[in-house]
Amino acid sequence: MKPIAFAALFTTLAAASVAHADGAAPVKLWRLDCGTIQVNNLDLFSDTFAYAGKKRQLTDSCYLIQHGADYMLWDTGLPAGLKGAAMSPDAPLSPTLTKTIDEQLAALKVDPKQIAQVGISHYHFDHTGQAADFPQAKLLIGKADFEALKTEPVPFGADPKALAHWLKDGAPSEQVIGDKDIYGDGSVTMLSMPGHTPGSYALLVRLAKKGPVLLSGDIVHFEEQFKANGVPSFNTNRAESLASMDRMQKIAKALKATLVVQHDANDIGKLPAFPASAE
Ligand SMILES: [Zn+2]
Numbered sequence: 231m232k233p234i235a236f237a238a239l240f241t242t243l244a245a246a247s248v249a250h251a252d253g254a255a256p257v258k259l260w261r262l263d264c265g266t267i268q269v270n271n272l273d274l275f276s277d278t279f280a281y282a283g284k285k286r287q288l289t290d291s292c293y294l295i296q297h298g299a300d301y302m303l304w305d306t307g308l309p310a311g312l313k314g315a316a317m318s319p320d321a322p323l324s325p326t327l328t329k330t331i332d333e334q335l336a337a338l339k340v341d342p343k344q345i346a347q348v349g350i351s352h353y354h355f356d357h358t359g360q361a362a363d364f365p366q367a368k369l370l371i372g373k374a375d376f377e378a379l380k381t382e383p384v385p386f387g388a389d390p391k392a393l394a395h396w397l398k399d400g401a402p403s404e405q406v407i408g409d410k411d412i413y414g415d416g417s418v419t420m421l422s423m424p425g426h427t428p429g430s431y432a433l434l435v436r437l438a439k440k441g442p443v444l445l446s447g448d449i450v451h452f453e454e455q456f457k458a459n460g461v462p463s464f465n466t467n468r469a470e471s472l473a474s475m476d477r478m479q480k481i482a483k484a485l486k487a488t489l490v491v492q493h494d495a496n497d498i499g500k501l502p503a504f505p506a507s508a509e
Contacts, residue, residue: 255298257417258507259435259443261490261498262334264307264327265290267356271322275451277463288451288493290356292331294340295435296507297413301340302347303367304433304445305492306331309359309392331360337505347412349420350393351447351492352427353379358392369396370412370420372429373405385427386464406431423449423478425471426462432478434487440508442487443501449474451493 267288272281292305310330318324332342342364349370351357361369371393379390379397396403404410406429410420419434426448433445449471450456456479461471482489491497501508 255413255415255417256296256509257435257437258296258509259437259440259501260294260338260507261501261504262292262294262307262331263289263329263504264292264305264331264360265312265356266317266326266328267308267493268317268319268324268326269322270318270320270324274322274464275455275462276458276460277465277468278459278461280458280460286452287495289495289498290325290327291490291492291498292357293433293445294335294338295418297418300346300413301344302349302412302418303331303345303364304349305351305357305447306348306360306364306392308356309389310363312359325356330363332363334504349412349431349433350375351432351445352430353385353390353393354387354427354448355389355392356387357448358389361392362395365395365401369393369401369403370406370410371396371403372422372424372427372431373407374424374429375427376403376405376429378428385466421477421481423447423474425449425467425469425474426465428466430474434481434485437508440488442485443508444478444482444485444487444489446478446489446491448493449478450491453491453494453496 269286272284272286292307295302308325308327312327315326345364345367348367353375378385395401412418417436421432423432432447435443465471
């Protein structure tokens, strides 16, 4: 490498590290309510019969991130059509919604058109439900999940129609391989954690005051799964699932991060209650 090119590279790296250290672009994180799922057959969430005969209520959360003037969503929850749906006492999975993302953005005075990027942890219907409400946004999704949505039969739990705008119509998307530093300053990073689906991701958000926050995607659905090595029977790869659970716990420990399991109702209190944000 020529000395001048090397100097330019060094300057670029130095600028990136300074921007990170100073938190030059302020970052805020809001937890949005994107639904509730009554699980009447929790046995689905272990392939070793650890939860046979048990029930559990899962929360369905999604997140708004502000980075400088840019807004990004992480996951888009259950479909808006489920608003007000009655919960079934015996269906294996019974989802419902009380507020749409648009309604929560309105409370924050954020226009849905301001959402520049939609990051999707994985292709399941309870994470992609309202994505079509943000057609101007660039979609960020694991390449393996994006490709799986085009296959027949449709993968378990997926609704390709929710992302048809990007899948069929070719709207701007980035199919992510490996980890992805979204803003180039280390503040918001998609972490590759396959196993639940082929292209599953978690999201690391580094906040100036709160510190690092690790949003789990569906690497687990509730905290106890870490201890029990609870791998849902519908995961696409058991070995990758266990490796991703291990990676998630080690990252949380190394960074002393706040680990928010997105479906665990007990983790809701780890972030400020809407409309407050973590900073
Ligand atoms: Zn899932």
